[in-house]
Amino acid sequence: MELEALNKPTAEDKKIQEELRASGNIPGHIAIIMDGNGRWATKRFLPRVAGHREGVGSVRDIVEVCGQLGVGYLTLYAFSTENWNRPQDEVSTLMRLLLNSLREETDKLHRNNVRLTAIGAIDKLPGEVQKKLADAISITKGNTGLTLNLALSYSGRWELVNAVREIALKVRQGEIELDDINESLISDHLTTSGIPEPDLLIRTGGEYRVSNFMLWQLAYSELFISPLYWPEFRRQHLYEAIRDYQNRERRFGLVSEQVRRRNNGGEKSLAAKIFQTITGE
Numbered sequence: 012m013e014l015e016a017l018n019k020p021t022a023e024d025k026k027i028q029e030e031l032r033a034s035g036n037i038p039g040h041i042a043i044i045m046d047g048n049g050r051w052a053t054k055r056f057l058p059r060v061a062g063h064r065e066g067v068g069s070v071r072d073i074v075e076v077c078g079q080l081g082v083g084y085l086t087l088y089a090f091s092t093e094n095w096n097r098p099q100d101e102v103s104t105l106m107r108l109l110l111n112s113l114r115e116e117t118d119k120l121h122r123n124n125v126r127l128t129a130i131g132a133i134d135k136l137p138g139e140v141q142k143k144l145a146d147a148i149s150i151t152k153g154n155t156g157l158t159l160n161l162a163l164s165y166s167g168r169w170e171l172v173n174a175v176r177e178i179a180l181k182v183r184q185g186e187i188e189l190d191d192i193n194e195s196l197i198s199d200h201l202t203t204s205g206i207p208e209p210d211l212l213i214r215t216g217g218e219y220r221v222s223n224f225m226l227w228q229l230a231y232s233e234l235f236i237s238p239l240y241w242p243e244f245r246r247q248h249l250y251e252a253i254r255d256y257q258n259r260e261r262r263f264g265l266v267s268e269q270v271r272r273r274n275n276g277g278e279k280s281l282a283a284k285i286f287q288t289i290t291g292e
């Protein structure tokens with residue numbers, strides 16, 4: 012039953028999704044900072060972990076609707092490097108929720124053509140989570156629909172430090188020259204190598220910061236801050252964020268006139284056209 016629901020959006024959903032597709036581009040990559048679980052729970056006099064549990068429902072709904080809309084990549088900031096410093100029982104609950112979600116949802120993801128990937132210091136996660144995650148990644152690796160990318164034990168600075176170390180080592184070993192270091196080489200050494208940069212970053216919980224998330228990749232992302240706590244953020248709020256995104260003008264450092272000319276210049280993606288203008292290629 013649940014699976015069918017995932018494949019078949021309601022008539023109302025269908026209508027909204029068709030409108031979104033018709034009225035502009037669907038973001039190829041959406042990244043989300045899922046914040047406010049603790050506050051959602053505290054407001055209801057519940058323990059913080061109740062907010063994380065309820066937050067899993069929002070993950071399910073947003074993954075489902077991204078698949079239906081034809082979003083290419085969805086990256087969820089599920090556990091940051093800094094989150095290890097939270098009280099031990101909260102960390103344990105988050106790991107258990109992740110484990111249970113992987114146990115319960117992998118089949119459904121697979122049958123719905125979702126490919127699961129993960130970025131972060133995966134070797135720091137408990138052994139059984141690592142194992143389930145590796146299994147889920149392997150089971151779904153050939154899928155061609157939505158890529159659901161989980162950021163786990165991840166932070167932008169952690170990732171940049173690793174990239175700098177790898178590049179420095181290659182220079183020291185004579186594999187590359189100092190002059191070979193450019194933006195594309197750095198991108199290739201990040202955990203997101205091969206994944207397009209997020210078009211849209213959504214942060215729930217009302218805070219206006221990026222909290223050490225995808226620091227390199229967010230350079231030109233459009234930001235959408237929702238005042239709602241993550242457990243409250245459901246498909247209708249995602250529709251609103253996408254509508255808002257579709258009304259933005261992404262200039263990538265150019266002026267409006269250049270963007271308009273580029274937009275009218277053929278079939279290439281906007282990002283490719285802008286890149287062409289910047290590089291002159």
Ligand code: FPP
Nearest residue numbers: 045046047048049050063066067089108112
């Ligand atoms: C931030 O809220 C949220 C997290 C640290 C964890 C998010 C995890 C889940 C939604 C559940 C598991 C995820 C998956 C992918 C199955 P917060 O605790 O910082 O909230 P606060 O700012 O109100 O304290």
